[in-house]
Every structure is written in C-alpha cells, then in structure tokens.
Amino acid sequence: MVGLKPPEVPPPATVKFVSAGMAGCIADLCTFPLDTAKVRLQIQGEVRIPRTVSSVEYRGVLGTLSTMVRTEGARSLYSGLAAGLQRQMSFASIRIGLYDSVKQLYTPKGAENTGMATRLLAGCTTGAVAVACAQPTDVVKVRFQASGAQCDSARRYSGTVDAYRTIAREEGMRGLWRGTLPNIARNAIINCGELVTYDLLKDALLRAQLMTDNVPCHFVAAFGAGFCATVVASPVDVVKTRYMNASPGQYRNALSCLLALLVQDGPAGLYKGFVPSFLRLGSWNVVMFVSYEQLQRLMVLARPALA
Numbered sequence: 294m295v296g297l298k299p300p301e302v303p304p305p306a307t308v309k310f311v312s313a314g315m316a317g318c319i320a321d322l323c324t325f326p327l328d329t330a331k332v333r334l335q336i337q338g339e340v341r342i343p344r345t346v347s348s349v350e351y352r353g354v355l356g357t358l359s360t361m362v363r364t365e366g367a368r369s370l371y372s373g374l375a376a377g378l379q380r381q382m383s384f385a386s387i388r389i390g391l392y393d394s395v396k397q398l399y400t401p402k403g404a405e406n407t408g409m410a411t412r413l414l415a416g417c418t419t420g421a422v423a424v425a426c427a428q429p430t431d432v433v434k435v436r437f438q439a440s441g442a443q444c445d446s447a448r449r450y451s452g453t454v455d456a457y458r459t460i461a462r463e464e465g466m467r468g469l470w471r472g473t474l475p476n477i478a479r480n481a482i483i484n485c486g487e488l489v490t491y492d493l494l495k496d497a498l499l500r501a502q503l504m505t506d507n508v509p510c511h512f513v514a515a516f517g518a519g520f521c522a523t524v525v526a527s528p529v530d531v532v533k534t535r536y537m538n539a540s541p542g543q544y545r546n547a548l549s550c551l552l553a554l555l556v557q558d559g560p561a562g563l564y565k566g567f568v569p570s571f572l573r574l575g576s577w578n579v580v581m582f583v584s585y586e587q588l589q590r591l592m593v594l595a596r597p598a599l600a
Contacts, residue, residue, distance in 0.1 A: 317385025373437030
C-alpha cells in the first residue's frame with residue numbers, strides 16, 4: 294500500500310471542500326512558474342492599445358523561465374502567487390470539493406452507476422459556480438503574471454490589494470469579473486476533461502483491478518486527466534488570458550478577442566503556450582489529485598482525535 298488507507302466511510306462534503314482548497318494551493322505552489330510561463334507565451338505578440346513593443350522575446354518553456362529569471366529575477370516566477378492561492382482556496386474548493394456531492398444530487402435514486410451525462414453535468418455545474426465566485430482573483434493573478442512583460446513605468450499595480458482596488462476604481466466592479474463568460478466556458482471544458490476523466494479513469498482502473506486505490510492509481514488517472522484537459526481547453530484558455538489582460542476598450546467582448554487572435558496569428562494562435570499548459574496542467578493535476586486524496590484520508594483519521 295502506497296499512501297494512507299482508504300476510509301471505510303466516504304469523507305463528508307466539508308472534508309472534501311477543505312481538502313480540495315488545500316490541495317489546490319499545494320499544486321499551485323509547485324507549478325506556479327509553469328503557469329506564469331504559459332501566460333507570457335500566450336500574450337506574446339499581442340497588439341496592445343496603446344501600441345507597445347516588448348524588447349523581450351520568449352522561446353519555449355525553459356527559455357521563457359530562464360529569460361524571466363535573467364531579466365526580472367527569480368521572484369518574477371511567482372508574481373501573482375498571493376492572488377493564485379486566494380483563487381484556489383475558493384475555486385478548487387468549489388470546483389473539486391463539491392463535485393461528488395453535486396454528482397450524487399444529479400444521480401437518479403436507485404441507479405447502480407453514475408452515467409457519463411450526470412458526471413459531465415456535475416463538472417459543468419461546479420466549474421461555473423466556482424468561476425462566478427473566484428473570477429476577481431483570477432483576473433488579478435493573470436494581470437500580475439503578465440505585468441513583467443511590460444516596462445516598470447507601464448506596470449499597473451503595486452500589490453495584490455492595490456490591484457483589486459485599482460481595477461474596481463478604474464474599470465468598475467465589472468472589471469473584476471472581466472472574462473467571466475470565456476472563463477466559465479473554459480472551466481466547463483476543463484472540468485469535463487479533467488474531473489470527469491479522472492473520475493472515469495480511476496473507476497476503470499479499480500474495476501479492472503489493474504491498480505488499488507492508492508497513490509500510483511491516483512497518479513495515472515491524474516496524468517491522463519491533465520492531458521485531456523489541456524487538449525480541449527487550450528483554445529479557450531488563450532482567449533481568456535488575452536481578454537482578462539486586455540486594456541479597457543481593447544476588445545468589445547470575448548468574441549472580438551478571438552477574431553483578433555485568429556486574424557493576427559491564425560488557428561495556430563489558439564494553441565500558443567500548449568507545452569507549458571500541458572506541463573502545468575499535467576503536473577498540477579498529479580500534485581493536486583494525489584494531495585487531495587491523501588488530505589481527505591488524513592482529515593478523516595484526524596477527526597476522532599480532534600473530537
């Protein structure tokens with residue numbers, strides 16, 4: 294047995310909720326530089342209003358990371374981490390922690406197995422609710438991750454709290470929810486490609502008795518989920534990143550952002566930053582799901598001792 298033994302009774306929703314938020318934070322701490330590299334590659338070449346010319350060009354994942362360390366210092370790899378952790382405590386808790394509860398809610402009474410449609414609907418529901426709650430933290434995170442690509446005089450915010458205040462003051466409360474619709478679409482797709490894939494792969498491995506319910510099983514299911522999520526979600530992710538990082542008035546809506554991207558970069562632009570996206574989502578899924586499963590079991594074991 295690798296890892297803690299599965300509990301005899303399924304963990305309650307509160308345990309899953311807290312465990313998911315903590316696991317999301319652990320995964321972000323481990324993979325945040327890859328996420329920052331993905332953002333830089335996705336916005337590279339974007340025409341800004343007012344027009345600016347970046348003196349830094351990023352090439353590949355390792356090239357982007359090394360360029361950032363060389364030109365901005367190692368701390369730039371974790372620019373926006375505070376907002377990222379705030380995001381995970383609300384976003385992951387809802388999207389992942391409530392998935393099983395919503396899935397059970399949608400499952401017809403007396404059904405022996407949960408169908409594919411029910412899993413997909415549960416994933417879409419928790420993803421949409423999570424985005425609605427956590428969108429401001431995502432906007433601030435993306436802005437900080439992208440800000441290093443600008444000169445010092447063009448940087449917009451001095452800190453995380455200042456970013457929330459400045460966006461609300463200059464762009465209104467709607468600015469904090471900029472890109473909500475493409476982000477809902479992105480997370481509906483990611484949830485279906487990530488949570489549902491993980492759920493199905495884990496069930497398949499256990500039913501076929503190829504693996505037991507332990508860390509290797511969680512690792513394999515999480516890696517497969519990360520790859521599927523990256524393939525289906527990259528186009529929406531690129532549009533979401535550009536739209537949330539845009540200056541006021543640069544794009545009328547998410548559709549105009551998509552059209553501008555296609556005109557400027559062609560269809561290949563929809564997969565800008567695919568490699569760092571996969572490296573980030575694949576590694577993030579592995580760290581998150583393994584941590585999530587173990588944290589649930591640890592909290593179930595700790596509950597009698599704390600009572």
